[in-house]
Amino acid sequence: MDAWECDACTFINLPKASRCEICEIPRRAVAAKAAKVEEAVTIRTTATAAVAQQQEAVAQQQEVVAATSVTTSVTTRRASQTISIQEVLKIQWQCPTCTMNNQAGTTRCTTCNNPHPELPPQPKKPTWFSELFGFDESNYTTAKRWLKLEDDDQKREGYYNLRSLANNRCFAVGKFSTPSIGELRAQTKAIPVKTSSNYFAKKQTLQDKCR
Numbered sequence: 001m002d003a004w005e006c007d008a009c010t011f012i013n014l015p016k017a018s019r020c021e022i023c024e025i026p027r028r029a030v031a032a033k034a035a036k037v038e039e040a041v042t043i044r045t046t047a048t049a050a051v052a053q054q055q056e057a058v059a060q061q062q063e064v065v066a067a068t069s070v071t072t073s074v075t076t077r078r079a080s081q082t083i084s085i086q087e088v089l090k091i092q093w094q095c096p097t098c099t100m101n102n103q104a105g106t107t108r109c110t111t112c113n114n115p116h117p118e119l120p121p122q123p124k125k126p127t128w129f130s131e132l133f134g135f136d137e138s139n140y141t142t143a144k145r146w147l148k149l150e151d152d153d154q155k156r157e158g159y160y161n162l163r164s165l166a167n168n169r170c171f172a173v174g175k176f177s178t179p180s181i182g183e184l185r186a187q188t189k190a191i192p193v194k195t196s197s198n199y200f201a202k203k204q205t206l207q208d209k210c211r
Contacts (some may be wrong), residue, residue, distance in 0.1 A: 120166040134167030
């Protein structure tokens with residue numbers, strides 16, 4: 001190997017020297033090799049960062065898809081307004097408070113301990129209504145959600161059973177109709193005076209007829 005001339009100061013260096021003995025500038029061949037190594041390291045670092053970023057994006061997308069799936073499943077079932085507690089507990093659910101995705105079968109959030117939003121509300125103290133139908137009569141929407149009218153066992157036209165989807169108890173309610181205001185007024189006027197005086201004083205009871 002021959003001696004080499006420094007590109008910066010033109011000093012003639014020994015063949016084995018990798019840097020100029022005067023100005024310490026790297027030898028051309030050595031500098032070129034170092035540049036290639038540095039370029040390779042940069043490319044590898046950039047590629048690794050890109051892969052990591054892509055993996056993170058995929059993971060985030062999977063989380064969004066999972067959350068959307070849970071929400072869609074619950075929303076779809078909620079829309080039917082006829083599902084029982086057993087059906088509600090068969091699917092995963094997302095806590096509306098902390099957004100935790102909970103496993104099927106759980107009645108409370110495993111993170112914040114809030115109750116399942118699709119289960120029937122329960123009163124702080126049992127009432128005649130909750131003991132009879134299995135949920136708290138907090139408002140009309142709740143009652144409509146957990147009570148279902150069904151055809152009676154004998155399939156008689158106009159006769160229905162009232163089933164609670166909270167405890168699956170079923171009650172025969174007899175003939176059921178939705179008269180207009182005018183029809184109600186006419187029916188009220190048609191009630192004999194003797195009957196009307198004690199009509200609402202009679203004790204009314206509900207018995208489980210079609211359980």
